[in-house]
Amino acid sequence: MGDCGAYSYIQADSPPVSNTEIIEYYAQGGFTHGVSVDHINTQQNDSWDDSRRCPSEISSRTEFTHKSAIEFIKLCRKNNVSFQPIGVIQSWGPRSAAGYARELVGNGYAYIGLGGLTMHSTSRIYDIVSEVRSKIPDDVCIHLFGFSRLGSLEAFNGLNITSFDSTSPLIQAFKDDVNNYFSEHEHYTAIRIPQVIETSVKKRIQSGILNQEDVQRAENAVLSAVRKYAQREICLSKALENLQTYEDLLFSSRDYxxxxxxxxxxxxxxxxxxxxxxxxxxxxxIFRGFNRNKRRGFHNLNYSYQQLKKERDTMT
Known part of the structure; x- marks a missing residue:
């Protein structure tokens, strides 16, 4: 499934890409499913069902997304695309989402996607999906963008959701300070061993706060210690001693x-x-460098997928 990465331009006045351009991208990339260009709205308020109360910024984003989805499916038909079009809905509540969904289905969509849900409560998401599902045929597929509520899947079981996506497992590997390695029963903290070439370290070396030789020596020592511990060549206390030395050198105020x-x-x-x-x-x-962190992200994705399969098995 390909989409236009709407969160990357959430602060912009309008999307930087057109439906024509994104269709070409999907075709060249060999995607099986392609998503219409949308503009994210993260705010919810049922009182905005009265159009006189709906802020112009909200209505402009939701209306843009709706018109874009209609244009998208027309262009897909014109270009005889090989991928399945997915029309995005941005809304401010259950009724507005259901109204947009009904219109997209009327324009020929067999697959719709609900966006802008990431920041909202599970109960709010449920209300939106439930209202949408009640207003469209059962054979119309529903996708949820940014849905990472694996522990709440059972509550959504009767709503006939076809698919959902989430970057949370991948992002946590990079951005979460503590819970960045997923496991069966609880999450773990990856060990930060920054490279000397990292910007934050390099700046402190250049400013004279840190001595480059001292940092490199400590860096090599802690990497060697962690690897030797993994091979059972040294004891835990020795590995932790080297870690603490490096931590004290680079992060005097931090204690993990x-x-x-x-x-x-x-x-x-x-x-x-x-x-x-x-x-x-x-x-x-080891929390260090893009490739290592990316691999941990893939581990987290695999863990999340296995959890999803278990959840599905309990519901069937």
């Missing part, structure tokens, strides 16, 4: 020692059978 001790002592990478953990071992729990 308890979280790091738990991660290393429980060795979650050894208990995971995903391809990433099997191939790279302890490297997956």
């Amino acid at each position: 020692s308890e979280a790091y001790a738990r991660t290393l002592s429980e060795r979650p990478w050894e208990k995971c059978d995903c391809r990433v953990c099997k191939e790279v071992g302890v490297e997956v729990i």
Whole structure:
């Protein structure tokens, strides 16, 4: 499924891409499903069902998205595309979402997507999806954008949702300070060992706050210690001692020692059978550089997918 990455231009007055351009992109990329160009609205207020009360910024975004979806399916027909068109709905509440959904289905959509839901409560999302589903035929597919409520799937079971997506497992690998490695029973804290070439470290070296040789020496020592610990060549306390030395050098006000001790002592990478953990071992729990963090993100995605399968099995 391809979309236009609407969150990347949420602050802009209008999307930077047209339906014509995005259709060409989907065709060239070989996508099986393509999403119309939308403009995200994250605000909800049922009183805006009275058009006189709806702020112009809200109505302009939702109306733009609706008209764009209608244009999109017309262009898809004209170009005889091989992918299935998905019309996006941005709304301010259940009634507005259902109204837009009914119109998109009337214009020929067999697959619609509900956007702008990420920041709202599970109960609010349920109300919106429930209202939409009640106003369209059962065979029309519904996709939920940015839906990461795996623990709440059972509540949505009767609403006939076809698909949903979420970047949360991937993003947490990069941006969450603590819960950035997913596992079966609880999450772990990946061990931060910044590279000397990272901007924040390099600036402090250039300003004279840090000595480059001291940092490189400590960096090499802590990497070696963590790897040796993983191979059972040194004890946990020795690995933690090297970690603390590096932490004290770079982050004097930060203390993740308890979280790091738990991660290393429980060795979650050894208990995971995903391809990433099997191939790279302890490297997956080292928070360092784009590629390592990306691999941990793929581990998290795999974990989330396995959880999804388990949830589905319990509901069938």
